[in-house]
Amino acid sequence: MILDNLPALLVVLPLLGAPLCLLLSRGRPAWVVATLIAWTVLAISIVLLWQVRAGGVLHYAFGDWEPPWGIDYVVDRLAAYVLLIVSAIGAVVLPYSWRSVSREIPARLHAIFYTLLLLCLAGLLGIVITGDAFNLFVLLEISSLSTYALISLGRNRRALTSSYQYLIMGTIGATFYIIGVGLLYMLTGTLNMADIAARIASMEGSSTLHTAFAFIVVGLALKLAMFPLHLWLPNAYAFAPSVVTAFLAATATKVALYAMIRFVYTVFGPAFTFGEMHVQLLVLPLAAAGVFIGSVVAAFQHGIKRMLAYSSVAQIGYMLLGIGAMSVTGLTAALLHLFNHALMKGALFLAVGALVYRIGGSRLHEIAGAARDMPWTMAAFVLGGLSLIGVPGTVGFISKWYLIQAALENGWWPVVVLVLVTSLVAVVYIWRVVETAYFAERPADAPPVSEAPLVLLLPTWVLVGANLYFGIATGLTVGLATDIAVGLYAGGVAP
Amino acid sequence: MIAAMDSDALRMVLALALPLAGAVGIWVTGRWANLREGVTLVTAGLLLLTVLSLLPAVLAGARPEWVFAEPIPGIAIALRLEPLGMLFAAVASLLWPINSVYSIGYMRGNAEQHQTRFYVFFAIALFATMGVAFSANLFTLFLFYEILTLSTYPLVTHKGNDAARAGGRVYLGILIATSIGLLLPAVIWTQAIAGSTEFIPGGLLANIAPALPPVVVGLLFFLFMYGIGKAALMPMHRWLPAAMVAPTPVSALLHAVAVVKAGVFSVVKVIVFTFGIETLQGVAAAQWLLYIAAFTIILGSLIALRQDNLKRRLAYSTVSQLSYVVLGAAILAPLSVVGAALHIAAHAFGKITLFFAAGAIYTAAHKTEVSQLRGIGWRMPWTMTAFAIGSLSMIGVPPAAGFISKWYILAGALETGQLLAVGVVVLSTLLNAAYFAPIVFSAFARPADDDPADHGEAPLPIVIALTATAALTVLLFLFHQVPLELADQLVGRSAPAAG
Numbered sequence: 001m002i003l004d005n006l007p008a009l010l011v012v013l014p015l016l017g018a019p020l021c022l023l024l025s026r027g028r029p030a031w032v033v034a035t036l037i038a039w040t041v042l043a044i045s046i047v048l049l050w051q052v053r054a055g056g057v058l059h060y061a062f063g064d065w066e067p068p069w070g071i072d073y074v075v076d077r078l079a080a081y082v083l084l085i086v087s088a089i090g091a092v093v094l095p096y097s098w099r100s101v102s103r104e105i106p107a108r109l110h111a112i113f114y115t116l117l118l119l120c121l122a123g124l125l126g127i128v129i130t131g132d133a134f135n136l137f138v139l140l141e142i143s144s145l146s147t148y149a150l151i152s153l154g155r156n157r158r159a160l161t162s163s164y165q166y167l168i169m170g171t172i173g174a175t176f177y178i179i180g181v182g183l184l185y186m187l188t189g190t191l192n193m194a195d196i197a198a199r200i201a202s203m204e205g206s207s208t209l210h211t212a213f214a215f216i217v218v219g220l221a222l223k224l225a226m227f228p229l230h231l232w233l234p235n236a237y238a239f240a241p242s243v244v245t246a247f248l249a250a251t252a253t254k255v256a257l258y259a260m261i262r263f264v265y266t267v268f269g270p271a272f273t274f275g276e277m278h279v280q281l282l283v284l285p286l287a288a289a290g291v292f293i294g295s296v297v298a299a300f301q302h303g304i305k306r307m308l309a310y311s312s313v314a315q316i317g318y319m320l321l322g323i324g325a326m327s328v329t330g331l332t333a334a335l336l337h338l339f340n341h342a343l344m345k346g347a348l349f350l351a352v353g354a355l356v357y358r359i360g361g362s363r364l365h366e367i368a369g370a371a372r373d374m375p376w377t378m379a380a381f382v383l384g385g386l387s388l389i390g391v392p393g394t395v396g397f398i399s400k401w402y403l404i405q406a407a408l409e410n411g412w413w414p415v416v417v418l419v420l421v422t423s424l425v426a427v428v429y430i431w432r433v434v435e436t437a438y439f440a441e442r443p444a445d446a447p448p449v450s451e452a453p454l455v456l457l458l459p460t461w462v463l464v465g466a467n468l469y470f471g472i473a474t475g476l477t478v479g480l481a482t483d484i485a486v487g488l489y490a491g492g493v494a495p
Numbered sequence: 496m497i498a499a500m501d502s503d504a505l506r507m508v509l510a511l512a513l514p515l516a517g518a519v520g521i522w523v524t525g526r527w528a529n530l531r532e533g534v535t536l537v538t539a540g541l542l543l544l545t546v547l548s549l550l551p552a553v554l555a556g557a558r559p560e561w562v563f564a565e566p567i568p569g570i571a572i573a574l575r576l577e578p579l580g581m582l583f584a585a586v587a588s589l590l591w592p593i594n595s596v597y598s599i600g601y602m603r604g605n606a607e608q609h610q611t612r613f614y615v616f617f618a619i620a621l622f623a624t625m626g627v628a629f630s631a632n633l634f635t636l637f638l639f640y641e642i643l644t645l646s647t648y649p650l651v652t653h654k655g656n657d658a659a660r661a662g663g664r665v666y667l668g669i670l671i672a673t674s675i676g677l678l679l680p681a682v683i684w685t686q687a688i689a690g691s692t693e694f695i696p697g698g699l700l701a702n703i704a705p706a707l708p709p710v711v712v713g714l715l716f717f718l719f720m721y722g723i724g725k726a727a728l729m730p731m732h733r734w735l736p737a738a739m740v741a742p743t744p745v746s747a748l749l750h751a752v753a754v755v756k757a758g759v760f761s762v763v764k765v766i767v768f769t770f771g772i773e774t775l776q777g778v779a780a781a782q783w784l785l786y787i788a789a790f791t792i793i794l795g796s797l798i799a800l801r802q803d804n805l806k807r808r809l810a811y812s813t814v815s816q817l818s819y820v821v822l823g824a825a826i827l828a829p830l831s832v833v834g835a836a837l838h839i840a841a842h843a844f845g846k847i848t849l850f851f852a853a854g855a856i857y858t859a860a861h862k863t864e865v866s867q868l869r870g871i872g873w874r875m876p877w878t879m880t881a882f883a884i885g886s887l888s889m890i891g892v893p894p895a896a897g898f899i900s901k902w903y904i905l906a907g908a909l910e911t912g913q914l915l916a917v918g919v920v921v922l923s924t925l926l927n928a929a930y931f932a933p934i935v936f937s938a939f940a941r942p943a944d945d946d947p948a949d950h951g952e953a954p955l956p957i958v959i960a961l962t963a964t965a966a967l968t969v970l971l972f973l974f975h976q977v978p979l980e981l982a983d984q985l986v987g988r989s990a991p992a993a994g
Binding site (some may be wrong): 389402 | 563564566567568572634638641642645652655656657659660664667668671672675676679680685687723899947
């Protein structure tokens with residue numbers, strides 16, 4: 001009985017937990033509730049993945065309204081794969097949040113913080129699991145609105161302007177998306193994704209369909225921070241509370257990318273996307289520019305959070321390059337990097353959060369010499385950084401290997417060079433931090449610091465461990481990503 | 496999987512596990528210095544025994560294998576023991592215990608900070624070296640190659656001052672840039688062309704390369720040779736002198752033995768097992784390597800001649816000597832490849848002796864410049880005698896091991912009529928003599944500048960270590976049958992006894 005309702009519980013649990021946190025009104029009980037829910041959600045994700053691992057698809061019709069009339073929740077391997085990483089990040093970040101949040105956010109806002117975080121989690125999980133285009137919009141707004149509020153909780157007053165900036169850009173993105181869905185509804189009379197896909201497959205390409213496609217892709221590109229629509233991201237990451245940054249960096253853009261893949265591959269289909277819309281001609285140059293510019297700009301930042309944010313712009317570019325490669329290997333690379341990048345950025349931002357917890361800031365001059373007093377925190381940062389660079393033995397290597405393979409298959413030498421050169425730029429920006437933390441003297445007026453508490457270190461090292469584990473034992477990630485990519489390209493690319 | 500492992504494979508895995516376990520042990524016992532040093536010595540001794548116990552099996556033709564994991568379908572992290580790897584592993588594991596004795600004397604004698612960190616990363620570097628030696632394919636080699644780079648970075652920058660940071664930046668910059676920028680695409684490209692990165696006797700690409708355009712083979716070869724930055728082919732040699740900011744035991748083991756030898760070892764490995772000697776003989780686009788190696792040998796020696804700082808002189812001597820190995824491989828004659836393999840061992844023993852001596856002089860007399868060494872031979876007779884033996888090996892005259900390897904390289908060059916290579920070896924011998932002989936001469940024959948009473952011989956552990964390596968240099972000259980047999984098996988000049 002419970003097993004049948006798991007897809008619904010995945011979203012309903014955090015959604016119900018949110019008002020509960022608000023009612024509890026005090027920080028600690030709210031945190032306990034949120035943590036328990038996050039762990040339960042992870043357990044549900046694991047069970048769902050286990051159920052669909054062989055290629056089956058779970059359907060859940062809300063209120064027993066049959067699709068395409070009612071809202072249909074669909075768990076296939078792609079959804080289960082993304083659900084796993086999102087809920088895993090949630091389950092790791094929440095235990096970490098208590099100490100970090102109590103340092104960075106005033107006590108009266110704690111209950112609200114956990115409420116918002118659960119709402120955001122519910123929204124993100126819902127986007128992944130829903131099979132209804134309009135429901136996706138609703139959940140996108142739930143996650144976005146809670147994200148705007150979460151970012152505005154940052155200590156620095158510039159968090160408010162960053163949040164406002166993101167609000168404007170995010171709303172434009174969501175509006176574009178809903179316009180696209182509206183056009184599709186005009187055309188097909190349905191909102192169920194599978195139904196839309198079936199109907200447009202038998203349709204002649206009309207300008208309405210083309211316009212709908214354009215609106216949806218651009219709207220989602222805004223949410224996933226595709227260059228040059230990334231302008232909201234650096235500020236949002238830099239000024240949000242550390243926990244929020246870690247959570248968003250590891251999940252929000254990934255879920256938006258998932259939505260993009262969902263529409264491009266299962267709703268419109270690769271043949272339409274690449275053969276009729278030629279979206280690769282737009283995506284490839286922008287992705288390449290994002291990879292290059294994001295990496296180079298990151299190397300010139302003084303704040304570590306902002307540096308990692310620009311690095312994220314570059315990493316999203318890698319994923320888009322994989323999609324633009326129009327091949328099974330390319331899509332595998334994109335899916336792998338979606339998972340792997342969540343692990344590395346999660347680990348890195350949690351390590352930065354631990355630095356902020358003890359030192360009070362994460363600008364380069366503030367963390368000078370910090371490695372002597374915080375060896376475990378900095379060691380976690382170094383390992384996460386190595387993964388970001390793509391050193392073998394880490395997850396970063398696996399995704400880059402596939403990306404380069406995909407580029408070689410297409411004979412795209414400039415892309416190979418681009419990936420390698422930007423990996424070297426990553427060495428530069430990671431090593432600026434390493435040199436400052438390990439070799440520079442502590443600033444003269446800096447108060448003495450000690451190692452971060454265990455509740456911060458443990459989640460950070462769990463993610464660091466995942467970076468190493470999935471860099472060697474890749475059965476789960478590579479196996480799933482390959483299967484998913486093969487499935488999504490089953491229809492072929494040719495129009 | 497463990498159950499199916501034979502005892503050879505088990506011991507091969509043990510050779511990787513031991514240094515790693517040692518690193519943990521050193522870290523745990525870090526608070527008690529004597530216990531910590533005990534862990535280092537015991538681990539090093541056990542590793543030596545383990546590696547040596549594999550020797551008879553390899554000589555008899557056994558090639559144990561072990562697959563650890565398969566991160567990407569078709570591409571495994573796997574180990575396989577073959578003669579060249581055996582030789583490299585034996586040299587490295589033989590010198591680790593000696594170096595540990597030396598390190599203890601040096602680190603304590605100079606009251607260095609962070610000694611636990613030092614020994615931990617040292618053990619990890621040995622782990623990576625064993626991994627490089629036993630790699631069964633290019634992917635595994637690349638993995639351990641990178642671990643070696645990263646684990647030696649904290650050793651190079653051990654002093655933590657601005658000079659160390661600058662040196663570390665050059666070290667990491669060049670090694671990471673070449674490996675990610677050139678070696679990695681070469682490995683992936685090989686995988687794309689051949690569908691595998693396995694090391695296969697006779698060459699993975701032997702059957703495939705003839706069908707490829709020569710430009711592709713030439714470019715791939717270029718990516719490999721410059722991607723292996725640890726081999727210090729000019730102009731990728733700059734990291735080597737930069738890394739001399741490290742404490743001397745690091746320079747000694749890692750930059751005369753483990754790191755640089757991992758580089759030239761990889762070069763030989765790629766030439767013999769990935770391309771195949773015979774394949775490359777037919778590729779005109781691969782001939783440039785000979786000229787670059789020759790150029791590096793001569794220019795390295797010329798620069799060494801002009802260095803007054805002893806460690807820098809040794810560093811450029813290393814740059815030059817490494818290219819002997821590359822030259823031996825680039826001549827593409829079986830005899831010269833034998834010489835290249837032997838030179839990996841010969842140069843290791845000789846150069847570590849020289850570095851030990853430099854460190855002994857620094858510890859006892861706090862002298863770093865060649866011009867300060869007048870008359871030091873009578874105060875430090877053991878050290879300078881060992882230095883003299885090491886110099887003989889570099890120059891390549893009997894009774895030192897360097898003679899044997901040079902002999903084979905020359906024989907291979909003459910056999911194939913590579914007169915340029917012959918000329919380079921002869922000229923370089925003269926240059927080597929020109930920058931080593933005066934040091935030995937002035938140490939013994941010139942009067943000292945200052946009061947002879949202010950220092951004597953270096954601490955006992957240091958003297959023991961450098962005497963041992965000097966003795967090994969001579970012993971390798973006298974008893975070179977085992978390494979020669981391994982090298983012969985590498986190029987197929989002699990079939991394994993059992994096979």
